[in-house]
Amino acid sequence: MADEKVERTPHGDIIYRHTDSKSFEPVFDSPNVEQIQRHVEKYVGKVENVFHEIISNFVHVDILLVKPTPQRNFCTLVTSGMSQRPMKTPPGVQGCEYAELLICLPPDWPMTDEAMKDESNYWPFRWLKILARFPHEYDSWLWYGHTLPNGNPARGFARNTQLSGIILAPPLMVPEEFGVLRINETKSIQFFSMFPIYTDEMNYKLNNGADGLFELMDQQKVNLILDVHRPSVCKRSLWPF
Template sequence: MSNLPMNVPEGAENYKFAELMICLPSDWQVSQEAFETEENYWPIHWLNKMARLPHEYQTWLYLAHTVPNGDPAQPFASNTLFSGMILSVPSVVENLKSFFTLSLPNETEVHFFSLIPLHKEEMDLKLKNGAEVLFEKLEKAGVNEVVNLKRKNVAKKGFLFF
């Protein structure tokens, strides 16, 4: 994604180069054969889709931007109810500060964002109440960028934190 600059708004010129990452659990099937099914391939498909999006639509991606899977948002595959992605700052990386920004010799800065799959209700929560509310709920629930097909929907009524 960072091979080309994104079309950033005025004042965000330092963020025109970015890269995306998604983390899969160690037991995720990543063989060529496994990737022939959408149940195994959807995270890679969405990583590619999101990386192309700013260049195809002359826009940009930044922290807390969400992208739904269609309108209305539909699950990515039959093995998940996730139907959208949000950009986040990587959290599973030990030295986060030095990982978020890569300074290249030509003085270009590339910023790294992680993709976190979201449920439709989580995207709705973010649109209604703001990204900070959603990120707080995700953090309290222990959600990070490692894809967890069994994680609870933090926007569902009755979801409690203990």
């Protein structure tokens, strides 16, 4: 594909548009389930619960829960299954075929069966699964700095928040060693934080790149534990254009 035909953001990043998904393709457990859980328990904490899937499409995605401790007073959710298959990376991009995701929730986030019937409580779980399947469903890939909106136009994930998109960030709430799990000589799994953002923050990223948005978040000391009511970092007075 000629470069001039590639759609790019104002910052110069390639825009990937996905319209046609594959048909349903049932699968079973990932072969790396035990290795991923051991990796989580080594660097993050004891896996207290696993939210298992009964029927899976494209990849079998379970969600591992590490509960709060006095040292880490928040819940950590980690996917196990996104790396069941390699992602379709762009030509020339190697070593970026496998990934898993995590998100950090407040320690009192409701997780009972009854609470999970409410989308206001369930959407982080839903979006971990959506993103874990996304590259396999659309023959694409997800990596550092990639963003996905909740619809077009983007809308809030649930009635209690205006957060409306996701950006993949480094897993900063865990030890640095957790970032990569080496399975064998040819397969390494990269872990990314699934960080919810607002529409104006997604637009800022399109104009300034992921690093520009992360720098702005760092300047304003954004809490990396999910806060559905946090203010946007993109006050108009801060925009450089």
